Amino acid sequence: MKDNKKIAITMGDPSGIGPETIVKALSSEDLGNFIPIIIGSKKAIAKQIKINKSKILLKEINNINQVNSHNPYEVFIINPGLETYDFPIGKLDIRSGKESHKWVEFAAKLCIEKKVSAMVTAPINKEAWSMAGIKDTGHQEVFKRMAKSPYVATMLVTGNLRCMHLSTHKPLIDACKYVTKKNIIRAIKLTNESFRSWGYDKPKIAVAALNPHASDNGLIGDTESKEIAPAVKFMQEKGITVSGPHPADSIFNQAINGNYDVVIVMYHDQGHIAIKVHGLEESISINLGIPFIRTSVDHGTAFDIASKNIADSTSMKEAIKQACFLINNKKI
Template identity: 40%
Template sequence: MKPILGITMGDAAGIGPEIIVKALAAKEIYEIARPVVFGDKKIMERAIGIVGGDLKCRTVQEPSLAGKTYGTIDVVDLDNLPLDLPFAQVDGRAGKAAYEYIEKAVGYALKAEIHAIVTAPLNKEALNLGGCHYPGHTEILGALSGQKDYSMMLVGGALKVIHVTTHVPLRKACDLVKKDRVLRVIRLANDTLKMMGIEKPRIAVAGLNPHSGEHGLFGTEDELEITPAVDEAKAMGMDVTGPVPPDTVFYQAAIREKFDIVVVMYHDQGHIPIKVLGFETGVNVTVGLPFIRTSVDHGTAFDIAGKGIADGKSMTESLLLGAKMAKVKFADL
């Protein structure tokens, strides 16, 4: 089975189209999957001209017709942008178009007519200028699929992390660390790692406070909210350890390979170690959705957009992981 991967083009003023071209120039993608871009054909052709290489674009009406021929980038063409859209500028037209690519892909994913969504980066300011008032991809995908209980997982090098909270102020994040939410994220981590082929996931749960609270000396959340969630997860049969002091847990996971994933309590607690260890190859996975979604773990990089020098490794890794997860989820097809 070659899963169909729906690639959303992202913000056309950034590097999204270029990194898609670079990733799809690799024959290995077509050997394991059938990629199709949800975007704008003429913008993708412009990206091919910038990046170079012997590739061409073709319009397809349905994803089921796409991704069969290496060297041809198949596009579900929404034709919603001008060819002269400037690079490196926040533009509401590009933000609105980026939302429409996601919306189109989600429609097919909900019908299992594509087997995973792989997203190129969007610009949050452009998105809002275009009338789409969301903090980012994760919240858009949750709204379009009718899901409220989801989480962000990051994969970078030898480390995987999954977040209890993400795009909220740090002061608010501390208030959102509650037993039920921590337990839910532990369960999401366990289920998602099994989809990645890890039969018995080893899960570490990071503490929130220094020294995981030191029995209430430096905060009570670890003892009152995190520990009970860990205990309940253990009672369900999961291999869970925690709360582990956050200043040592990433070393234990990434260097000593004692854990397969770390449940982190807030945005930067997870993002900083991932980007230190695997910035160029990091992958963002949204878990808890009714479909698979992987993404690059970087932004639109306006400073280098249109120059053909953007690194496509994160997009390549996102496609490979999306295909791997889809093969497990849709193994019976």
């Protein structure tokens, strides 16, 4: 039986695997109690329902206020964009980029206005957004702009491993320059606040080093002694349970074994590689620093397998489950 917690699920790029993974995930019976509202193309979702022979009953609405009590197989869908367009399958398309961006903005607005309890996102294609003349480079930039949030960060989760990223989509040379005491303090503060809001009394935070072996006492760089260690010490003095810098080649195993609740990593690949090696299919993304709950799959549009009924929906299922947990202030 589903309760009245509404979760908006954006379809992602309609030319990719988003529609398929959403239909497969919502056809499961172990996702939690919520009302699913797909934001996207009814035509694309209906096609996947037919391909998957799903029991989903699709109910089109024009306004979020039309959502009401329903049976377990009923899924609402609303499209603030064009419903008449036939999106090409498995390739870049300007209209796919434009419409998927519109769907993300629409869902974010619902969250900001508290008309839904959370949003879950299927993958968009950044190149398609660029082709459509969209300045936002990804979901995070949309949310930061619309919510007027000064600092938004990405955390990846798979199983009991959680990696909060100091930076994400920066060239490595720029990411290294971003490792400063000020930025690390801000990341530790946001991480601590977020985990406390999720039910952790004193979250155990580890901060990864940037250089090999945490610089070996300055033999391999000085970022650890000049930037990371001072930031950690400053936040320890504020009463936060944080330690580091820890060598990146060993800290993730310690976190997996339960010694830490989260690892703050210094750049994109440092965290993404650890997460995807530990559990690729189950990995999801959560945004920190925005005034609403947003979880996401941790994979791309996979144009090469779009609409072939072979896409794995595990990440979408996990993203929905985590959104349900966070709505109820449960620990991730």
